[in-house]
Structure formats: C-alpha cells, structure tokens
Amino acid sequence: MNEEILQNLNERLDNAIERGRVILEDEELQRRLEEVKYKTEDTIRRNPIKSVAIGLAVGFVVSKIFTSGD
Numbered sequence: 001m002n003e004e005i006l007q008n009l010n011e012r013l014d015n016a017i018e019r020g021r022v023i024l025e026d027e028e029l030q031r032r033l034e035e036v037k038y039k040t041e042d043t044i045r046r047n048p049i050k051s052v053a054i055g056l057a058v059g060f061v062v063s064k065i066f067t068s069g070d
C-alpha cells in the first residue's frame with residue numbers, strides 16, 4: 001500500500017512539474033514579465049529615494065512578521 005501511495009505522489013508531482021514547465025514556457029507570460037520588469041525599473045529610476053524608502057519599510061515589516069515577539 002505504501003508503494004501505491006508513493007507511486008501516486010510521484011505521478012502527481014511529475015504532472016505538476018510538467019504543468020509548471022508549460023506555464024513558464026508561455027510566450028505571452030514571458031512578454032508580460034518583461035513589460036513588468038521594464039516598468040518597475042523605470043519607476044525606480046524616476047523615484048530612487050522613494051523606492052529605497054519603500055524597500056526599507058517592506059523589509060522592516062517582513063522582519064517583524066518573521067521574528068518572534070519574545
């Protein structure tokens with residue numbers, strides 16, 4: 001029975017990997033990601049101080065979330 005479970009899990013994992021590969025190879029997705037990348041870079045170049053401040057604020061919030069309050 002354990003072998004059946006492992007085989008089933010392996011098949012499901014293989015299917016998930018294949019679906020992920022198909023998604024990553026999608027040309028439309030690649031085009032959209034490039035567009036987002038260029039827009040983000042442009043925004044950061046036009047507003048460097050604001051971008052650094054936002055980055056520091058996000059880093060602070062994330063650190064508070066992942067550290068204990070002891």
